[in-house]
Amino acid sequence: MTSSDCLLIEDRAAVRVLTMNRPDKRNALNNALTQALLDALHAADRDPAIKAIVLAGAGQAFCAGADIKEFGGFVNNGSNASAAQAALERAHLTTNLHRVFSQIGKPVIGAAQSYAMGGGAGLALACDMLVAGESLKLGYPELKHGIVAAIVMANLVRQVGRKTAFELVSMGESVDAPRALALGIVNRVAPDAALVETAVGIAERLASFDAPAMAATKRLFHRVADLPLQPALDASLDTNMMMRSFRQDRANDR
Ligand code: COA
Numbered sequence: 001m002t003s004s005d006c007l008l009i010e011d012r013a014a015v016r017v018l019t020m021n022r023p024d025k026r027n028a029l030n031n032a033l034t035q036a037l038l039d040a041l042h043a044a045d046r047d048p049a050i051k052a053i054v055l056a057g058a059g060q061a062f063c064a065g066a067d068i069k070e071f072g073g074f075v076n077n078g079s080n081a082s083a084a085q086a087a088l089e090r091a092h093l094t095t096n097l098h099r100v101f102s103q104i105g106k107p108v109i110g111a112a113q114s115y116a117m118g119g120g121a122g123l124a125l126a127c128d129m130l131v132a133g134e135s136l137k138l139g140y141p142e143l144k145h146g147i148v149a150a151i152v153m154a155n156l157v158r159q160v161g162r163k164t165a166f167e168l169v170s171m172g173e174s175v176d177a178p179r180a181l182a183l184g185i186v187n188r189v190a191p192d193a194a195l196v197e198t199a200v201g202i203a204e205r206l207a208s209f210d211a212p213a214m215a216a217t218k219r220l221f222h223r224v225a226d227l228p229l230q231p232a233l234d235a236s237l238d239t240n241m242m243m244r245s246f247r248q249d250r251a252n253d254r
Pocket of ligand 1: 024025026028029060061064065066067068069115117118119141142145
């Protein structure tokens with residue numbers, strides 16, 4: 001697997017580590033990085049040698065969110081038809097990136113140090129598990145720019161209580177690692193120096209399990225999280241029956 005300039009890709013046995021690599025721009029999400037991430041997550045999902053993914057950010061920060069300079073061009077020139085088209089394409093690209101985390105079968109472990117802002121906070125929350133560096137500052141400053149924390153809101157409101165979610169998107173203040181842990185949006189806090197290794201350690205444990213069972217677990221998790229109880233139990237029943245059949249298939253193969 002090769003790396004592009006803006007996204008480093010490294011395989012550690014069955015764990016693929018994706019590292020956003022625009023450290024001088026605090027890994028702000030321009031189109032190139034957003035597309036590279038989307039492509040890399042799909043590629044990791046398709047690769048039978050890979051069983052878990054780690055998402056990290058190079059340098060001082062995890063991710064400072066949408067690239068304001070690139071994004072600003074789209075907004076300011078909104079009356080221009082080609083700029084409006086570019087803004088639309090960018091919105092779809094960003095939405096597709098946020099969708100893919102829950103669509104792929106392999107678990108994604110985030111490793112977030114220092115700033116995870118706006119779209120960067122969204123990426124952190126889109127991960128299946130999240131390790132925070134002790135320096136984490138996660139927040140949604142979009143209103144300070146006169147825009148809306150839009151695509152990132154869907155995950156946020158599902159992961160913290162409504163009052164907290166509204167506070168985060170309306171006040172523009174960030175939460176530190178202990179508060180993020182208390183809110184349940186972070187699984188572990190690690191020293192920054194041990195952040196990626198901690199995330200890789202979790203990913204290695206998940207990678208040690210049966211890949212189809214892990215994929216079915218993740219798929220069911222994301223389905224039941226958003227369903228009312230009865231259809232959620234129906235979905236659980238379906239997965240239970242499917243699991244029995246694939247265990248039986250394996251027994252027959254032996
Ligand atoms: N888009 C584009 N460039 C960004 C960026 C963003 N979201 N965030 C940071 N950068 C760039 C800065 O313009 C600067 O580039 P330059 O050296 O060419 O001038 C570089 O990254 C370093 O930024 P700086 O502010 O000096 O770093 P810092 O460590 O002191 O502060 C942040 C980091 C993240 C707190 C600060 O950069 C910031 O507030 N960024 C905006 C975050 C944001 O509002 N995100 C939501 C966007 S909708």
